[in-house]
Structure formats: C-alpha cells, structure tokens
Amino acid sequence: MEIREIRAQIPALANTVYLNAGGIGPNPKPVSDTLARLAQEVAFFGPDGMAFQREEFTQANATRARLAGFFGVDKDEIALLRSTAEGFDIVGHGLQWREGDEVIFGAGDHPAARAIWAILAQRFGIRPVKFELRDVGPDEIVEDVRRLITSRTRLISISHVTSENGLCVPARQLAELAHAHGAYLMLDGCQAVGQFPINPRALGADFYAAGTYKWLLAPFGTGFLWIRKELLDEVRPSWVGAGGTVRFDPVGPVWEPLPSAQRYEFGARYWPVVPAMKAAVEFVDGVGLDFVRARSRQMADRMRARLAEIDGAIDFTPSSDELRTGMVGVAVKGMEGRELMERLRSRNIHIRANRGPDGITGVRLCLAFFNDEDDVDYTAEAIADAAALARARG
Ligand SMILES: Cc1ncc(COP(=O)(O)O)c(C=O)c1O
Known part of the structure; x- marks a missing residue:
C-alpha cells in the first residue's frame, strides 16, 4: 500500500x-466502522448478541486467534483485557508470594506496571527493588539488572519500550538472566505492540501485558495478557464472576478454571470493542x-x-x-x-x-x-x- x-x-x-x-x-476506518456498525446493531436489533456473548457478535474467539497469529503464539495463552494494568494485576495477585520475595521493576515504568508492586509490598511483604534504566547499550543494561539480582528475586518486570523516550530494552537477554536465576520476566508491551514484530515466547518472556490502543490503533479500553501456557496454573485467577470456569461450587469448594488464559476473563463488558480490536490488528498486519x-x-x-x-x-x-x-x-x-x-x-x-x-x-x-x-x-x-x-x- x-x-x-x-x-x-x-x-x-x-x-x-x-x-x-x-x-x-x-x-483506522475499519476500526471506527466496526464500532459504529455494532453500536447501530445493538440499537436496532437489541443487545442480545452482546448480553449472551454470542461469538457471531462478540468475535471473542476470532479476536484471540487473530492476536495469537499476529504474535506467533497459541490462542489459549491470550486473555482479552481492557488495559495493560489489568494484566499486571492478574499476574501480580495470581502468583503465590512469600514475605521477602523480590521484584526488580523499572523505576521509570508507567504506573500501570508499577502500582501493583506497592500493593503487594503492603499486603504480602514482597520487596520491590528499583531499577534505574540508563541511556547505555544493551549489555550495560543487562549488567545493571544483574547487579540487583539476589537469591530472593522472583520476577523482573520492565517496559519492553519505555514511555518517556521509547527505549526498547534487550528483552531476550533479560529473559535469559531472569531464568538463569530462577525468576520470571514480565514485560509491559503497551508502547511496543504495533511498532515492530514481537513474539513474546520467542523473546523468552513469561508474561506480556499490553494495551492495544496506542501504536496498534485499536479502540481505547482494549488490551491483552499473554501468559506462557506452562505457567497458567501458577497464576491463580483473583477476579472472578460469570465465565472463566468449567465449573465451580462455593460449598465444595470446587474451582475448575477453563484450561486457557480465558480463565482470567469474566463478567459484563462492552463487546463491540473486541471485533474492533481485531480490525485494528488486521489493519496493521495488512500494512x-x-x-x-x-x-x-x-x-x-x-x-x-x-x-x-x-x-x-x-x-x-x-x-x-x-x-x-x-x-x-x-x-x-x-x-x-x-x-x-x-x-x-x-x-x-x-x-x-x-x-x-x-x-x-x-x-x-x-x-x-x-x-x-x-x-x-x-x-x-x-x-x-x-x-x-x-x-x-x-
Ligand atoms: C509503557 C506504558 N504502559 C502502560 C500504559 C497504560 O496503561 P493502561 O493500559 O493500564 O492504562 C502506558 C500509557 O498510557 C504506557 O506508556
């Protein structure tokens, strides 16, 4: 084009x-046209398609699959969310913490990726460790992070691309570093998705959360969490409601989540943004x-x-x-x-x-x-x- x-x-x-x-x-037009068309359908035919979350209307499966194709990952690893922070909250609250566990986080990261560590420090006594990103080359950045690692480091959490000046961190090397010390890597991809090709699994990340309403041109209030399939059971769902389970019974108690990352999705949401998000991915992918x-x-x-x-x-x-x-x-x-x-x-x-x-x-x-x-x-x-x-x- x-x-x-x-x-x-x-x-x-x-x-x-x-x-x-x-x-x-x-x-782009295909995104705003999708939003407008679905709003009209809801107005003319009633919101049943939305209320009953029918696939013809919501295109939730199709959108997860389209995102998965775009990132070269499995669709079962994708949860459709409304923001980046939601992904951080799901992972932060879902992991099992012990007092004194350390999280190395980017001091300049967006609050969406930082606020959670304050809550977990108050609630579970984790120890957030600030990492100051310097304007240096990839190897020096990795060395700076290495110096902060201890035997208590559980997670390295950092913006894939920073919001202040667009520095793209050496994600693959950081993943290797984290794994060599038995820790996970979580990336905030909000400024990265839609700027260049990304495969979170190939990068070696464990969790990748991003809003899709920036460079990926989807409607405001859309985002996703990619979670390495092997870790689905490590991250327990904390926010629940209708959807997300095979079955549950509070008396049992029984809680059997869906086998996929869809386990983190629940409840009423404004569905027209989902097909519009798919239209955005198709547009950028088409370019x-x-x-x-x-x-x-x-x-x-x-x-x-x-x-x-x-x-x-x-x-x-x-x-x-x-x-x-x-x-x-x-x-x-x-x-x-x-x-x-x-x-x-x-x-x-x-x-x-x-x-x-x-x-x-x-x-x-x-x-x-x-x-x-x-x-x-x-x-x-x-x-x-x-x-x-x-x-x-x-
Ligand atoms: C790096 C980064 N992460 C996250 C966000 C936004 O987070 P959320 O989607 O939770 O509002 C922004 C910008 O608004 C950002 O620049």
Missing part, C-alpha cells in the same frame, strides 16, 4: 499532525510489521536530523541505535516542556510533554508508520520557532 492510501484510511490524519500514537493511536518498523524508524531519523539543525533543541532519544524505536524525546533550552507542548498543540500537532534526563522537561514525538515527511518538517519548524523564542527571551 502507498503511504497516501494508508493515510487515507486513518481519518484523523486529514485534520491533525498526529504524533501521539504512544498516547492513544488514531483509529506489514516490517514496513511499519522501517517507516517509523525512517521518520524518527528524519526528525532527529532536523532537530540537530536547531540551535537550542536537546534531543534525548536513546543514544544506542539498537535500542531506539519510533519515539523521539526533545527539549528546548530555556522552555518548560509544558509550554513547548502547548505551543505545538496550538499548531495542531498532537504530542505530549515528557521528562528527559537530569530533570529537563520536553515533549515526546511518536513517529508512526502513518506519519509522513510533511508531518516531520512541519513539527521541526514549530520546534525551531519555539527555540528561537526561548533564545530571544534569554
């Missing part, structure tokens, strides 16, 4: 310079993940080249070429990130403020496969104007 054709399929691109796929991705990755990197490289020409622009994208993704972090000397964000937004550029190293604040630019040269150049000009203003203010 030509880039023009791809862009024509994403209506928001006709009205905005959209550099915030790392916040919420813009929905092709190799193209997605290459194009995104190409746009990010162009953006960084333009930033390098601006007096006063500070580029805090990861230095290691191997670890960079489609995200670019930039600050303007003498201007707070929030002001820079407002100035760019007033020119219809969708971005968000973020933090760089050493307390500097700037903005995060997400260059996705659907962005083009005009998006890059227009944004670079707006940043150059902000930098000129900051210089003039002294």
Whole structure:
C-alpha cells in the first residue's frame, strides 16, 4: 500500500499532525466502522448478541486467534483485557508470594506496571527493588539488572519500550538472566505492540501485558495478557464472576478454571470493542510489521536530523541505535516542556510533554508508520520557532 492510501484510511490524519500514537493511536476506518456498525446493531436489533456473548457478535474467539497469529503464539495463552494494568494485576495477585520475595521493576515504568508492586509490598511483604534504566547499550543494561539480582528475586518486570523516550530494552537477554536465576520476566508491551514484530515466547518472556490502543490503533479500553501456557496454573485467577470456569461450587469448594488464559476473563463488558480490536490488528498486519518498523524508524531519523539543525533543541532519544524505536524525546533550552507542548498543540500537532534526563522537561514525538515527511518538517519548524523564542527571551 502507498503511504497516501494508508493515510487515507486513518481519518484523523486529514485534520491533525498526529504524533501521539504512544498516547492513544488514531483509529483506522475499519476500526471506527466496526464500532459504529455494532453500536447501530445493538440499537436496532437489541443487545442480545452482546448480553449472551454470542461469538457471531462478540468475535471473542476470532479476536484471540487473530492476536495469537499476529504474535506467533497459541490462542489459549491470550486473555482479552481492557488495559495493560489489568494484566499486571492478574499476574501480580495470581502468583503465590512469600514475605521477602523480590521484584526488580523499572523505576521509570508507567504506573500501570508499577502500582501493583506497592500493593503487594503492603499486603504480602514482597520487596520491590528499583531499577534505574540508563541511556547505555544493551549489555550495560543487562549488567545493571544483574547487579540487583539476589537469591530472593522472583520476577523482573520492565517496559519492553519505555514511555518517556521509547527505549526498547534487550528483552531476550533479560529473559535469559531472569531464568538463569530462577525468576520470571514480565514485560509491559503497551508502547511496543504495533511498532515492530514481537513474539513474546520467542523473546523468552513469561508474561506480556499490553494495551492495544496506542501504536496498534485499536479502540481505547482494549488490551491483552499473554501468559506462557506452562505457567497458567501458577497464576491463580483473583477476579472472578460469570465465565472463566468449567465449573465451580462455593460449598465444595470446587474451582475448575477453563484450561486457557480465558480463565482470567469474566463478567459484563462492552463487546463491540473486541471485533474492533481485531480490525485494528488486521489493519496493521495488512500494512506489514516490517514496513511499519522501517517507516517509523525512517521518520524518527528524519526528525532527529532536523532537530540537530536547531540551535537550542536537546534531543534525548536513546543514544544506542539498537535500542531506539519510533519515539523521539526533545527539549528546548530555556522552555518548560509544558509550554513547548502547548505551543505545538496550538499548531495542531498532537504530542505530549515528557521528562528527559537530569530533570529537563520536553515533549515526546511518536513517529508512526502513518506519519509522513510533511508531518516531520512541519513539527521541526514549530520546534525551531519555539527555540528561537526561548533564545530571544534569554
Ligand atoms: C509503557 C506504558 N504502559 C502502560 C500504559 C497504560 O496503561 P493502561 O493500559 O493500564 O492504562 C502506558 C500509557 O498510557 C504506557 O506508556
């Protein structure tokens, strides 16, 4: 598909310079059409299909299978969720902890992947151990984590791609490290899925949770948990209701969960987002993940080249070429990130403020496969104007 054709399929691109796929991705037409069609069906024919969770309506099995195909894993390893945090909560509350068990977690990780360790520390006396991710190469990152490992380490939990500047951690090496010490690896893939090809099993991860509403362009409020099949019985379901079991009896007590990761899904939910999530996966898969990755990197490289020409622009994208993704972090000397964000937004550029190293604040630019040269150049000009203003203010 030509880039023009791809862009024509994403209506928001006709009205905005959209550099915030790392916040919420813009929905392609097949996604918004699916949502609209199902909302109409519910209105005209009644919500029975949704209430009775019929496959023709919910497409839950088909969506699990489509996601599984996209990630090259088994569909029985996928639970359909509404957010990343839900996956972390399921794993965090589902594992059996002993007081003093240690979890190494990324200090800069999103709260979705960090809050759970605070709760478990209070409730079960686990010991969360902070890992400060430095802007260094993959081997040094692995060495930094290695230094924190003890005989009590049960889990390493980290963003596959960080939200501040898109650093992609060396997941395979971290998985080897964790396993060599009898620990698990859990990755937060919210900023990774839809940026490049990922197979969580091939990476060696044990648990992989992600929202799908960012780079994967699915509706807000969708996500999934992939859990290595061999570990399904290690992670006991903590939130339960209708669905998720073969049978149960509180008096027995009997609790026989479904044999698949569907055991973590239960209760009423807004089902139209599920087929729409499938439509998003089909769209990105149709564009092709190799193209997605290459194009995104190409746009990010162009953006960084333009930033390098601006007096006063500070580029805090990861230095290691191997670890960079489609995200670019930039600050303007003498201007707070929030002001820079407002100035760019007033020119219809969708971005968000973020933090760089050493307390500097700037903005995060997400260059996705659907962005083009005009998006890059227009944004670079707006940043150059902000930098000129900051210089003039002294
Ligand atoms: C790395 C990362 N994880 C998770 C989230 C969001 O978590 P949730 O889907 O639970 O809202 C974000 C962004 O909002 C993120 O950047």
